[in-house]
Amino acid sequence: MVTDVVGYSRLMAADEDKTLAALNTHRQIVFDPSVTRNNGRIVKLMGDGALVEFLSVVDAVRCARDIQIGMTAKEGEAGIVLRIGINLGDVILQNDDIFGDGVNIASRLEQLSKPGGICVSSVVQENVGGRLNIAFQDGGAVSVKNIDRPLKVFHWHPEDTPRASEFFVERADPAPRDAEHAIAVLPLDNMSGDPEQEYFSDGISEDIITDLSKVSGLTVIARNSSFAYKGKSVDLRIIGRDLRVTHVLEGSVRRVGNRVRINAQLIDATTGSHIWADRFDRELTDIFAVQDEVTLEIVNALKIKLSPAERANINDTGTSNIDAHEDYMRMRGFLFFPGMNAEGWKQAVLYGERAISKDPNYADPYGMLALMHLLDYHNHWSGRTSQEAMQEADKLAAHAVEIDPDGLWSNHAYAVVARWQGKLELASKTLEKAMSKSADYSLGWFTKGELELALGRLPEAIDAIERAIRLEPSFRHQYLQFLAMAHFLKGNFETAALLLRERVLLVKDTDIGRAWLASALGHLGEIEQARTVWTEMMEINPTFAIRTRLARLTLADPSHEMMMLQGLSKAGLLEDA
Structure with a gap:
């Protein structure tokens, strides 16, 4: 998301002090809270503008809408009016900054936005689908500087009267949202002096993750993503930024005979400061009680109120x-x-x-x-x-x-x-x-998404798989396949192609990813690219049989299988679809 203040130079020339004060007030009261509330990260401030990245398109559009609606009431007194552009695309990460076509296009979209409004690319409009109560207006295809293809754009403004159209979305946003606090539990260090005890320290870490995920007021990153930092010396603030968490739990386990010592400390991932720390010395037979105690101490430190059912779930060890x-x-x-x-x-x-x-x-x-x-x-x-x-x-x-x-x-x-x-x-x-x-069971969210996909409940599938990616970003490369298929079967071919290109980039030997990408490109009319991708797929797996692979998905709606085959047929890759 790229933002810019309308007429900033004019405002500064008229009254520099008043303009700077109004801009600071706007950021404190409207802009920054909206970004934080919608899982955004301010990459950089550029005088009167800002570059922000988000966990999802829905978060970005919701944030932009909140900002523009929030500014409407303050426009007269502050004189601050924003243009906002939003794009979904590839970026290059360098230190804390991001670059690339995805950013460049967002910048061009901002310039096309109406004052006080939002301009988005077609892939953003397509991706948001029915998940926000926003009526995008078709802005047609526009040629912009330094972009080698016309951009199909869509506009929204708070003053627009919502009306039923193919772009009007009536479904309320059902997607699961982050709780106020998000936490990553790093693998507890094995201090026993015995590598064979690694399973024990890892197991305690995972038990704590499982218990915390039962708390509805807390977003908990899944094991595989937090364990990616095992054995690495990484600034906890960087881990917080990478996993988009507010807090990190770290510590160690020492097991000697029938005695266990657990050291644990809860860290504010923004500042790196300690929130809570304690040491637990217990008999091995008390290990279940210790794990529960650690979990409850974290919950108390974050001032989260547990329901009786949540407390019972935490105490249930099986x-x-x-x-x-x-x-x-x-x-x-x-x-x-x-x-x-x-x-x-x-x-x-x-x-x-x-x-x-x-x-x-x-x-x-x-x-x-x-x-x-x-x-x-x-x-x-x-x-x-x-x-x-x-x-x-x-x-x-x-x-x-x-x-x-x-x-x-x-x-x-x-x-x-x-x-x-x-x-x-x-x-x-x-x-x-x-x-x-x-509440935050990542594998469950993925399985839910996979099931909703098979049943043909595509909006629900997209919501669930996006939640799984949020909770387990290290498995994004695997989950992308199903997220892309859900968008494809919904008719969002541009979004599907974008996600499948990322999937192919991350998983070099994926045959099924290339097959779906070739079909999406066929639907988009990008025939030569579709054939190139299909050739790559056949080199990876010469015995690939698309109908056999589709049958394994057990898609409940026969038209969904046909949609995939038709894309290949449009690209000349299948004769009898």
Whole structure:
């Protein structure tokens, strides 16, 4: 988002002191609070203008709307009127600054904006879709300096009278929003002097993440993204900026015999100052109570009020058997390991079965084992048939739900197994039970998005996958595929192409990403580019069969599969679509 003050030079010439005072007041009262409220980061201030980046297009447009509406009431007294331009596109990050075509286009859009209004690119208008109550007016295609193609632009102004049109969106914004506080729990350092205890310190970190994610007044970054900083010496303020969090938890774990010491400190990610710190020395048998205590101390330090249900969820560990929980932690570490293979899978299953043997009524290992056997269904690591692996996954997931009907992992496992059995509605209902236990469960949000996509509920799919990316930015490269497919099936071909280009850039060997990109380009009439992408895809996987891959998605609406095939047909890549 690029902003600029209308007639700034004239205002300064007339009364410099008054203009500067009005600009500062505007930033303090309207601009800065709107940016913060909508997950933005002010990249730089440029005299009378600003460059701001956001987590999503919806955040950017909502922020711009809030600013312009907020300024309407103050225009007469302050004399400050803004033009705002918004674009979605690639940027180059250098230190704290951003560059590139994405920024250049936003700057040109700002110049095209009406005073007090907003001008957006077509990909922004397309991406926002029905998620904000904004009526964009078609501004046509415009040629601008230093951009080698005409820009299709759309305008909005507070004085515009909303009216029904193809650009008018009536659906209220249902997308999940960040809570006031957002936190990243860094992996606690293993101070035991034994590398074999790494699983233990990692497991405690992950348990704290899981407990915090059950608090509705807190946004919690998922394990894989916060664990990306493991073993690295990084300024916590940089981590806060990268993960868009207000606070960071760091610390260490020392285990000696049957004694455990946990040091933890909560840091303000903006200033780097300590909010809270404490040390816990306990017997190993008290480890569950210690984890709960750490979680509650963080909640208290942030002045978040827990509901009775949230407090009960935090205290619910699922077992009192420390040995069973340790084996479960070992298995869980394998599930989230990015290089999972057949050997790792066998070790994980062994730990899961050991956990169950030590506590047959511990539901979480059954749910996790179900997911492990589902991985075997896809990857054939055990040598069994897909049908045998699915039967085992189904049996374990059903037993997990029988033990803990309301559990997070038991219901999530059951939902994922049902999804791959083609029972989409059952999977959706079961997943809702899992997510009711955790407000910020990133894998749950992704699974929800995947299910909504298959069911054809595309706006809901987009909201859910964007939330998953917010909570787990390190998995963005994987989630982009499904986010792009949801936009594609909604007819947002320009947005889909933009996201798929990023996916191809981040995952060099993706065949399915290139297939969907080729189809999106076919719909956009970019035939030569579509054929180039398709050629690259066939070089990566000469046996690629698009209809087989589409069948695995189990799309409920037959027209959605046809839409994908038609794009390839338009590009001359498929004859019989």
